[in-house]
Amino acid sequence: MPRALHLLVPNCPLFITHSSLPLFRRCSHCFDFSTSKPSSHSESTPEEIKNDSLSSILALELYLRSDAHKSQHLKDMGVAEDFRKTFYRTSNANIVFILVWHVIHLIVRVIYLAREVICAIESYLVTNEFVTTYQPLNLNRVKYLGIVIDSDEARQISEVIQLLDWFSAIGVEKVCLYDREGVLKKSKEVLMERFSSAKLSNEDSKIDPIFTKTQMEFEFVSISDGKEAVAKAANLLFNKYYLDGDTEKPFFTEADLSNALKNLGVVEPDPDLLFIYGPARCHLGFPAWRIRYTEIVHMGPLKHKKYGLILKAIHKYTKVKQNYGS
Amino acid sequence: MEGERPSGVIGRLLGGVNRTMRRLLFTFMSSGPIPQHIAFIMDGNRRFAKKWKLEEGAGHKAGFLALMSVLKYCYEVGVKYVTVYAFSLDNFNRRPDEVQYVMDIMHEKIEGFLKELDMVNRYGVRVLFIGDLNRLDEPVRVAAEKAMEATAKNTKTYLLVCVAYTSSHEIPRAIYEACQEKSGLALALNQNGNNIDGIVNVEDVNDVIKVVDLEKHMYMGVVPDPDILVRSSGETRLSNFLLWQSTNCLLYSPKALWPEMGFWQVVWGILKYQRSYYYLEKKKKQA
Numbered sequence: 217m218p219r220a221l222h223l224l225v226p227n228c229p230l231f232i233t234h235s236s237l238p239l240f241r242r243c244s245h246c247f248d249f250s251t252s253k254p255s256s257h258s259e260s261t262p263e264e265i266k267n268d269s270l271s272s273i274l275a276l277e278l279y280l281r282s283d284a285h286k287s288q289h290l291k292d293m294g295v296a297e298d299f300r301k302t303f304y305r306t307s308n309a310n311i312v313f314i315l316v317w318h319v320i321h322l323i324v325r326v327i328y329l330a331r332e333v334i335c336a337i338e339s340y341l342v343t344n345e346f347v348t349t350y351q352p353l354n355l356n357r358v359k360y361l362g363i364v365i366d367s368d369e370a371r372q373i374s375e376v377i378q379l380l381d382w383f384s385a386i387g388v389e390k391v392c393l394y395d396r397e398g399v400l401k402k403s404k405e406v407l408m409e410r411f412s413s414a415k416l417s418n419e420d421s422k423i424d425p426i427f428t429k430t431q432m433e434f435e436f437v438s439i440s441d442g443k444e445a446v447a448k449a450a451n452l453l454f455n456k457y458y459l460d461g462d463t464e465k466p467f468f469t470e471a472d473l474s475n476a477l478k479n480l481g482v483v484e485p486d487p488d489l490l491f492i493y494g495p496a497r498c499h500l501g502f503p504a505w506r507i508r509y510t511e512i513v514h515m516g517p518l519k520h521k522k523y524g525l526i527l528k529a530i531h532k533y534t535k536v537k538q539n540y541g542s
Numbered sequence: 543m544e545g546e547r548p549s550g551v552i553g554r555l556l557g558g559v560n561r562t563m564r565r566l567l568f569t570f571m572s573s574g575p576i577p578q579h580i581a582f583i584m585d586g587n588r589r590f591a592k593k594w595k596l597e598e599g600a601g602h603k604a605g606f607l608a609l610m611s612v613l614k615y616c617y618e619v620g621v622k623y624v625t626v627y628a629f630s631l632d633n634f635n636r637r638p639d640e641v642q643y644v645m646d647i648m649h650e651k652i653e654g655f656l657k658e659l660d661m662v663n664r665y666g667v668r669v670l671f672i673g674d675l676n677r678l679d680e681p682v683r684v685a686a687e688k689a690m691e692a693t694a695k696n697t698k699t700y701l702l703v704c705v706a707y708t709s710s711h712e713i714p715r716a717i718y719e720a721c722q723e724k725s726g727l728a729l730a731l732n733q734n735g736n737n738i739d740g741i742v743n744v745e746d747v748n749d750v751i752k753v754v755d756l757e758k759h760m761y762m763g764v765v766p767d768p769d770i771l772v773r774s775s776g777e778t779r780l781s782n783f784l785l786w787q788s789t790n791c792l793l794y795s796p797k798a799l800w801p802e803m804g805f806w807q808v809v810w811g812i813l814k815y816q817r818s819y820y821y822l823e824k825k826k827k828q829a
Contacts, residue, residue, distance in 0.1 A: 310573075317573035324813050396828070439829075443753045443786070450717040450751040458725040465721070468714040496818035497793045500825060504785035508710060511778045512793060541632020541781065 273373055276406060280371040280399055332520075339524030350524075350531040353386065357534050360390045362487030362510065364502055366494030367397040369518040376400065377410065379493070380432065382523050384411060386530070390433045392487050396500045398438035408434055435484050442503045449476035473505065486510060489533050491526075493518040509538060564805065568619045571809070574816040577769035579623035580616055581791075583783055584609065586775030586799030593799070599643045604801035606651060615808045617665070617699050623765045625702040627783045631674065631711055645679050648705070652685040659692050666698025672761045673707030674715075700765060709785035712761050719759035720751050762787050769822075770815050772807070774800040790826045792818055 341347040361383065370376060383391060393400045393407075400407070411432040453476050457465050466472070486506045490513065492499065497514035499507065513529045515521060584605055591601030609626060616624050628648065634641060655662065655669070662669075671686040678686070686705070757763055767787045771780070776797040780788065792815050796807045815822075 313570055313573045316570045320570060320813070321574075321816065324817065396825070442789075443756070446713060446717070447751055447753045447756060450720060450756060451749075453717060454721045454724060454750055458721050458728075465725075468718040468721075470710045470714055473714045473717065495821045498791060498818075498822065498825070499788065499793070501789040501829075504788075505710060505713060507780060507785060508708075508782045509779055512780070513778055514793075536777075538779070540635075541630050542635035 273377065273406065276403055277371060277373045280373065280402065332516075335516075335522065335525060338528070339522035342524030342527055343522075350527040353527060353530055354534050355387050355530070358388060358488050358530060360392065360485055360487045361388050362392040362394065362490040362502065362507075364394045364490060364492045364494065364499055365400065365518060366500070367395045367399050369493060370395040370399040372518065373403050373406070375518050375521070376403070377407070379518070379521055380407065380411060382521075382526060384430050384432055386526065387430050388432065389430055390435075392435040392437055392484065394437040394500075394502050396439045398436075398440070401436045401438055404434075404436050437503065439501045441482070442501045445477065445480060445482060445503065446473070446505070448480055449473055452476045452479060470505075477505075489513065489530070491515050491529065493521065509540060511536060564615075565618065567809065571812060571816075572620060575819045576620045577812060577815050578621065579625065579766055579768045579770075580621050580811070581625040581627070581768040581771045581784055581788075582609075582612065582803075583627045583771070583773040583781065584800045585773055585777055585781075587801060589775065590799045590801040598640075599647075601801060602644060602647055606647065608801045608803050611804050612808060613701065615805055617667075619808070619812065621699075623700045623702065623768075625672075625704060625762075625765070625768060625784070627704045627707070627781075629673075629705045629707075630782060631677065631706055631708045632782065634677070634706075645682050649679075649682045649685055652682070652689050656685065656689055656692065662693060663696060666696045668693045668696040668698075668700050670700065670702045670764065672702050672704045674711060675706065677706040702762070702765060704761075704783070707761065708782040710782055713756075713786060715761075716756045716759040716763075717751070720755045723755070723759070724750050757786075760786060767791060770794055770811050772796065772811055774798055774803050774807075790822050790829065792822060 338347070342350055345351075363379075365376065380391070411434070453468060453472060482503075484506075486508065487510050490499065490502065490507060490510045492512065492514045493516070494500070494514075495517055497512070499512060511533050513533075515525060515529070587601035587605040589601070590596075590604060591598060596604075613624060629644060633644070669689050671690060675683050675686060686703075762784065767789070768784060768791045770792045771784060771788050772794045773780070774796060776795055778793075778795050780793075784791075794811045794814055796803070796810070798804075798807055
């Protein structure tokens, strides 16, 4: 199979095993973004980051990336190896079929690219107020916003801060930040210090002087607050009803689970709207009982975030009518 | 089972060409990873009836035909498990006559299915009804249990029909079942006169129930987690469906109402899955 064909379809699983294609195998964690060269990994811990200056944010990013780098290559190689075995087991070995499959995915990729261009143009028009359909925004329905960020992308703290700046400018007050591995939990102090103080000056928003920033409250959630929290709640209920042989053992309901979770400290409400920043539309383990009726919107990768699309998504949500099953 | 009505030579010829092209496309798509389990939320039947000014309830009948087509395409492309959200516990809040209508359709279709058991067993489809079946009307529940028993030996493909189901009922129920199991185990240990420094030791009780114990007792514990969760009619919420099982699942919301769902939505869903396959597998391994 010509290598050029693999380059056309970057998601093609076959080329991932070709380490001689450095363009797609370069470790994204070792990049020094100030010099665009591979850098040595920083050894500073989050506790050493004292203030909200740019250098501290850069240091935090380097720390988070070095933390991931230690096992990431090994994991990737393991996954690539398993993937190659699965791919060859499930695929039809006929070279013509594989070629046609690549052509189909090339066409799909072109369609996605066209959509991306249209979204970018739309976002530009909305951000610069050429299109005013989505303003003014009625934020009464968005009392609690959830944001799921892919853990690898969450290591780019400067991107996360810019995203939160936008939400603050829009006027969102309560945000639940979720990433699977708890990367954002490590950056908790930096983020809370930046957004919790009533900083309404616009020193960081020279481009948009009309935006005023809102003070935001955060909740940081990771995978340990999902299924494992339910297991802990189950143990609480087991202690309460099953250790003493004489107590009546009720059939547990949603209310029992909610109370048990409250005892564990899980008191926040369900998010109304969940934005997913990552390669795929997947909630990656956000606490299951909290997204029963939550609208889930995929916003694409974090580095391609667009302010106009956020406005559009929130506006669309305010128009949604939910029956809750009835 | 095919649902096609040949009407003359040209009709049969076009039908044959259609089938061949479909199978060819599925063969090409099978060069990439095919999802093992797809779940569907069948949303939009009432809106379809309103849109086409049909009588009330006709949307659900049209939805059943769409279900048959979608199942056919899924099994043809090689999907082993298909789960459908037929009726939620929240749907009992609808008007009683509408609830009764849906129950009557379910009863009628299950009875029809029981009449075609030979063909079903030839295809190797195992049917499972998932949910709080005690909430269903007696005739529907009896018919459902008969259907499950009659297809229990089939292993080629699985159809899971979620009726009287919500995740917020499934999770506490799994906790209850896990507690019952662990308490039974503790009782057995005590009765055998074993050293009670095992699981009933107060210091150890925090580790009694683990996530795997809960997953074992979930309604959906009998099948692997879904790879794609499709909700028709463009709505982007999960409405209390498979919340626990959709951790690493691709969510797909085509704009078509459920009775309009068909071949192209299944194809597009699988192509999206193939695009995200590497990423989702990586996430599963990291779990």
